[in-house]
Amino acid sequence: MSTYRxxxxxxxxxxxxxxxxxxxxxxxxxxxxxxxxxxxxTPWGLVRSGVAPDHPKIKTVSKVFExxxxxxxxxxxxxxxxxxxxxxxxxxxxxxxxxxxxGSSLGKKLGIPGExxxxxxxxADFVPWYNAHPDYKDLEVPLDCETAVVIGAGNVAMxxxxxxxxDPGELDATDTAHHAIDRFKxxxxxxxxxxxxxxxEHAAFTAPELRELPKLEHTNVIMNKAEVDAAIARVGExxxxxxxxxxxxxxxxxxxxxxxxxxxxxxxxxxxxxxxxGDVRTEAVVFAVNKVEDGKIVPTGEVETxxxxxxxxxxxxxAESINGVPYKNGKIDNNEGRVEGTNIYAVGWAKRGPSGxxxxxxxxxxxxxxxxxxxxxxxxxxxxxxSSLLPGHEIVTQEGWEKINATExxxxxxxxxxxxxxxxxxxxxxxxxxx
Ligand SMILES: Cc1cc2nc3c(=O)[nH]c(=O)nc-3n(C[C@H](O)[C@H](O)[C@H](O)COP(=O)(O)OP(=O)(O)OC[C@H]3O[C@@H](n4cnc5c(N)ncnc54)[C@H](O)[C@@H]3O)c2cc1C
Numbered sequence: 463m464s465t466y467r468x469x470x471x472x473x474x475x476x477x478x479x480x481x482x483x484x485x486x487x488x489x490x491x492x493x494x495x496x497x498x499x500x501x502x503x504t505p506w507g508l509v510r511s512g513v514a515p516d517h518p519k520i521k522t523v524s525k526v527f528e529x530x531x532x533x534x535x536x537x538x539x540x541x542x543x544x545x546x547x548x549x550x551x552x553x554x555x556x557x558x559x560x561x562x563x564x565g566s567s568l569g570k571k572l573g574i575p576g577e578x579x580x581x582x583x584x585x586a587d588f589v590p591w592y593n594a595h596p597d598y599k600d601l602e603v604p605l606d607c608e609t610a611v612v613i614g615a616g617n618v619a620m621x622x623x624x625x626x627x628x629d630p631g632e633l634d635a636t637d638t639a640h641h642a643i644d645r646f647k648x649x650x651x652x653x654x655x656x657x658x659x660x661x662x663e664h665a666a667f668t669a670p671e672l673r674e675l676p677k678l679e680h681t682n683v684i685m686n687k688a689e690v691d692a693a694i695a696r697v698g699e700x701x702x703x704x705x706x707x708x709x710x711x712x713x714x715x716x717x718x719x720x721x722x723x724x725x726x727x728x729x730x731x732x733x734x735x736x737x738x739x740g741d742v743r744t745e746a747v748v749f750a751v752n753k754v755e756d757g758k759i760v761p762t763g764e765v766e767t768x769x770x771x772x773x774x775x776x777x778x779x780x781a782e783s784i785n786g787v788p789y790k791n792g793k794i795d796n797n798e799g800r801v802e803g804t805n806i807y808a809v810g811w812a813k814r815g816p817s818g819x820x821x822x823x824x825x826x827x828x829x830x831x832x833x834x835x836x837x838x839x840x841x842x843x844x845x846x847x848x849s850s851l852l853p854g855h856e857i858v859t860q861e862g863w864e865k866i867n868a869t870e871x872x873x874x875x876x877x878x879x880x881x882x883x884x885x886x887x888x889x890x891x892x893x894x895x896x897x
Pocket of ligand 1: 471473475477500505513517545564566618784818820821
């Protein structure tokens with residue numbers, strides 16, 4: 463029997479699914495001892511700090527993660543950051559293979575003048591702020607204006623727009639960070655405009671998310687009927703299934719009875735931002751108006767200016783680089799998950815870029831682990847232990863995390879919430895050590 467020592471860096475879905483694939487593919491001849499390294503004291507990656515709090519069902523996948531973590535031959539090393547507390551060279555040296563599953567956390571920039579004005583934010587900062595990520599708890603989020611603009615045409619843009627436009631009372635039963643609920647309750651925002659560069663047929667939303675919008679109890683949802691009808695006419699009968707499904711969900715929105723709430727979420731297609739206007743703070747966004755011509759997006763030459771006091775861009779993510787790991791085009795430079803010439807492998811958003819839902823990371827990780835197992839030599843050659851590299855460092859073990867988890871869930875029970883997340887790093891570390 464041979465036991466190979468595998469380090470997985472990043473405790474998000476991709477990291478857990480990589481661990482699960484190792485557990486599933488272990489044989490009496492080839493076993494795996496898995497050490498999962500996570501920079502935060504809490505695991506689950508974007509399932510904790512990305513997925514919208516009003517979508518609690520999605521987060522139940524965390525039960526699968528906890529099963530993997532307690533299935534044996536698995537250790538969690540939370541509060542350990544690769545590149546800060548430990549180097550890639552050190553891991554490569556003591557493990558038979560190092561799987562990098564660190565995701566894609568940097569928001570892509572619009573690259574337009576005025577983007578850095580006050581009250582111009584990235585979804586990559588706003589989302590973890592409302593989801594109680596300790597690094598973002600002090601983010602300044604100005605909600606003292608009537609209109610907010612959200613730029614992007616994917617589910618993240620939709621999450622951001624919905625969180626700004628819904629009645630904050632709808633968040634009481636969720637695990638939204640308390641500091642964010644308090645701020646949403648005093649928010650003056652009543653109109654949220656989601657702006658997409660291309661047409662309704664090109665949007666990367668998914669149909670279930672679109673179909674959910676009319677269920678918002680206190681928010682008018684507005685899409686331009688002529689715009690959606692034109693898109694349906696453009697794609698015709700041969701459109702792909704997902705596009706058809708999206709357009710039919712949009713058509714439902716355009717044909718339902720008008721509502722008269724004091725909060726509105728409006729979609730505008732075929733406008734591309736060219737400048738954020740303002741002196742110190744965001745006052746308006748200027749857009750070039752586009753049209754679809756022979757299937758291509760072309761500018762009409764017209765300009766539209768939307769006055770707003772907050773703009774949030776949600777146009778994608780790129781990976782934050784880690785010393786000792788090669789990057790190319792915002793993701794790890796890899797060949798089907800292999801980092802050539804090394805014992806490093808990439809999975810999840812760090813490997814593919816920011817696309818795909820949680821489940822996509824499962825098949826992806828499983829494919830990479832099959833290659834990794836093929837690459838393993840006949841006998842394990844690495845020795846050592848990550849603990850020896852971190853003398854005096856406060857490591858959050860699986861047991862420590864379970865204590866944090868139990869406290870958060872207990873705090874939530876009395877308030878009718880799934881949990882109340884601890885948001886302060888020192889508190890999280892304290893809870894991990896509690897009796
Ligand atoms: C806002 C948002 C909402 C989403 N909503 C949904 C949804 O509703 N449904 C759905 O199916 N999918 C959703 N997704 C997509 C889903 O979250 C991703 O597919 C998935 O999280 C990617 O998994 P990952 O493990 O690659 O990355 P992540 O989930 O980002 O996990 C990466 C982990 O690595 C850790 N890490 C980073 N750097 C280091 C380091 N140097 N050292 C140690 N640890 C490190 C991070 O702290 C994190 O825990 C959403 C994504 C976003 C951004």
